[in-house]
């Protein structure tokens with residue numbers, strides 16, 4: 645049995661199958677509803693039923709006031725729909741709508757996938773998951789060392805989190821995490837931070853420019869777009885500067901194969917005199933990549949000025965790219981995230 649849930653005032657709608665909770669289904673569909681504990685304690689997922697019927701599927705400790713009961717207020721984490729529903733519930737649209745959180749997660753797995761990149765998988769407690777917007781960063785703390793990293797996974801799975809750690813920069817944090825931390829160890833998360841987020845309304849044709857481990861926040865944005873059934877064109881220009889395919893080449897290929905609106909443009913470049921200790925590309929390499937990108941966009945897109953651009957790379961590369969993009973394509977639709985390469 646399936647029911648259509650319509651959210652006011654945003655007018656988003658989605659289908660709820662079976663008897664999963666309204667909150668869980670909405671999050672899977674990429675909708676950023678307000679919530680906290682996910683188990684009927686905090687009351688943060690309160691919503692008002694305007695039309696339709698719900699059924700409680702979980703115990704709840706939270707007590708409604710008499711006024712809330714009269715207004716048909718429910719907890720979305722403890723209720724499912726038994727008919728089509730219209731409910732009033734606010735969506736988080738900006739970083740200021742997401743609360744600061746401190747969560748102790750567990751290290752599930754470290755995958756060293758290249759000489760310089762490790763993929764880290766963390767899992768939060770079931771009752772204390774992380775609310776974040778796709779593209780945001782979070783502070784990771786392990787063995788008294790901390791560093792801020794982009795979250796590389798989709799907010800539609802708020803429990804299983806992914807990070808891309810670059811060991812090339814040899815920071816004390818990456819040393820501690822990669823060499824002195826075992827599976828199951830506790831890692832503290834503080835945050836999230838950042839305004840690098842997908843434009844959801846209105847949707848726009850979108851170009852992603854990524855160099856190496858700048859892929860982490862872009863992966864989160866693309867996975868979020870997929871969960872939202874984003875309909876506009878998405879084009880990913882993914883630069884690998886290590887003379888091999890990018891470490892997530894196969895994932896990007898699978899998106900290209902599966903999604904009509906997604907195009908993957910892999911570009912593998914062997915850079916001259918790469919400074920391995922530097923957090924960004926050297927100037928001549930920045931110019932090489934930027935010129936390559938601008939030419940590729942001109943060849944691929946008839947109206948580059950109509951696209952929204954998301955840039956994720958080292959700071960100097962991005963600063964140069966913003967200048968050249970706005971000059972060449974007369975666009976201000978640019979969002980960026982500085983990611984140490």
Ligand code: FES
Pocket residue numbers: 679680681682683684685686687688689690706719720721722
């Ligand atoms: S999220 Fe806490 S009560 Fe629903």
